Amino acid sequence: MPRYKLTIEYDGTGFVGWQRQENGPSVQQAIEEAVKNFCGMETNIPAAGRTDSGVHARGMVAHVDIDRAFEPGKVRDAINFHLGAQPISILSAEAVSEEFHARFSCVRRSYEYRITNRRMPLALDVNRTWRIWPALNAEAMDDAAQVLVGRHDFTTFRSSKCQSESPVKSLEQISVMRAGEDVYIRCAARSFLHNQVRSFAGTLVEVGKGKWTKRDLKKALEAADRAACGPVAPPEGLYFLRADYEDVNR
Amino acid sequence: MPRYKLTIEYDGTGFVGWQRQENGPSVQQAIEEAVKNFCGMETNIPAAGRTDSGVHARGMVAHVDIDRAFEPGKVRDAINFHLGAQPISILSAEAVSEEFHARFSCVRRSYEYRITNRRMPLALDVNRTWRIWPALNAEAMDDAAQVLVGRHDFTTFRSSKCQSESPVKSLEQISVMRAGEDVYIRCAARSFLHNQVRSFAGTLVEVGKGKWTKRDLKKALEAADRAACGPVAPPEGLYFLRADYEDVNR
Structure with missing residues (x-):
């Protein structure tokens, strides 16, 4: 059956x-x-990541099997048409082989966490960023964040609801960069634990405020204890940016 | 009475x-x-520009007279507090002299018009940009736009509802720049006619599509005839960026 990779x-x-849940509308269900x-087909559409309520995506990847071969642009436009005014947009559809699996073939997930570092309330970016004050030292955050890179037991930064078999993951890269009043935390790994990026973000903010040092962050990581984590950042600042695959991103 | 300049x-x-109107909530009324x-004071708060419904501001300037001298940061925070969850944010309050008038002292207004040039619907930027397709030639738009610079009778680009005494205005600068899938039109002038920037934007899009040439735009300007204007771009892409004043932007 023809398979299409969707970027969303x-x-x-x-x-x-x-993910589909009993308690309200999900992105998966809408698509x-x-x-x-x-x-006319009942489908089950797997995705590279399962974002929480309030978390956004600029490039989530999912796949769908459709029993007829369509021109991929037609699949993209038709799904968008039927999504109507819902805030979900299929950015692209590509024909892929049946070996492609949006979740299991994914070799790298990238997230961005956006902080707006100002005292004044948000008007234009409500629900799009985490507004915090006082001023954050983004360079100190970037420097401290590097202790997280590599293969570690990330229990400290893992939700108690996390269903991953192991808390050991490899963080490929993380960076913290200021652009005007915004501070962006970007990170990439083969896979992440539940709430890992939001736990990183909330904890790095403690570094940015000067409450935690790089050494404190390292000790929290090494504790491998959820209680050692800083505050968990709220969902509205988090964006699933992209998913990468082998074979020229396929 | 102490006067405060507000940036909003x-x-x-x-x-x-x-502006306050009978038919619904206005930004002025909310502030x-x-x-x-x-x-506890009844005030009338003049602003540098009177944006239409759906038009945004990143740096509108207004002023307010308050019968007690407050620390300006206190004025900013107190107004923000009382605005509550309304999508209006006072970015700064500054003490200014009674000669300062947000509307009449303003020597330059700057606007940005944002276009998102893609086929796929918007999910994250609904009501924040004008989505259009096909692909626009932003360089051709920028080149053509230069015929608008200078002192002209802008009747072509003026709403029939415009209350300005004269259609003759001086456009100081205009630029069209692509950044990824977005195309930004920025312009600055001492003052603008009603719908002037949206009329520019809609007409320049015709150039971007290849339907109009730079020469067509020049002829439309010289016609000084509203009927010669291209389509008027919708409000959601327009942002009042900033207002400048003499005396070190005061």
């Missing part, structure tokens, strides 16, 4: 998250219903 | 515009009510 942008604000309205 | 960010989506709740 969404505003997570009004959703319970990517599955659009596919059903387009071609 | 707002999301124009839910408002009838800056005047916040001032009343803060210090």
Whole structure:
């Protein structure tokens, strides 16, 4: 059956998250219903990441099997048409082989956490960023964040609800960069634990405020104890940026 | 009476515009009510520009007279507090002399018009940009736009509802720049006619699509005839960026 790789942008604000749940509308359900309205098929659409309620995506990747071969642009446009005014947009659809799996073939996930570092409330970017004050030292955050890179037991930065078999993961890279009043934390890894990026962000903010040192962050990591984590940053600043695959990003 | 210059960010989506009107909530009314709740005074708050419904501001300037001398940061925070969850944020308050007038002392207004040039619907930037397709030639737009610079009768680019005494204005500068899938039109002048920037934007898009040439734009300007204008771009892409004043921007 023809398989299509979908790259998806969404505003997570009004959703319970990517994954179908009993307690409200999910992004997955919205797309599955659009596919059903387009071609009459019941589908189950796996994705590279399962974002929480309020978390956004600029380039989530999912795949869908459709029993007819369509021109991929037609698949993209038809799903978008049936999504209507919901804040979900299929940015691209590409024909892929049946070996491609959005979740299991993914070799790298990239996230961005956006902080708006100002005293004044948000008007234009409500639900799009975490506003915090006082002023953060982004350079200190970037320097401290480097202790997180590499293969570690990330229990400290893992939600108690995390379903991953192991807390040991390899963080490939992390950077903290200021652009005007915004501070961006970007990180990439083969896979992440539940709430790992938000736990990094909340803890790095303690470094940015001068409350924690790089050494404190290292000790928290080494403690491998959830209680050693700083505050968990709220969902609205988090964006799933992209998923990479072998074979020229396929 | 102490006068304060306010710099204001707002999301124009839910408002009838800056100015008080009978038919719905305005930004001006929201701020005047916040001032009343803060210090019990009825005020009338003039602004550098009167944006239409749906038009945003990153740096609108207004002024308010308050019968007590407060530390300016206190004025900013108190108005923000009383604005509550409304998408309006006072970015700064500064003590100014009674000669300062947000509208009449203003020597330069700057606007930005944001276009998102893609086929796929918007998810994260709904009501923040004008999405259009096909691909626009931003360089051709920038080149053509230069015919608008200088002192001209801008009747072509003026709403029939415009209340300005004269259609003759001096456009100081205009630029069109692509950044990824976004195309930004920025312009600055001492003052603008009603719908002038949206009329520029809609007409320049015709150039970007290859339907109009630079020569067509020049002829439309010289016609000094509203009927010669291209389509008027929608409000959601327009941002009032800043207002400048003599005496070190005061």
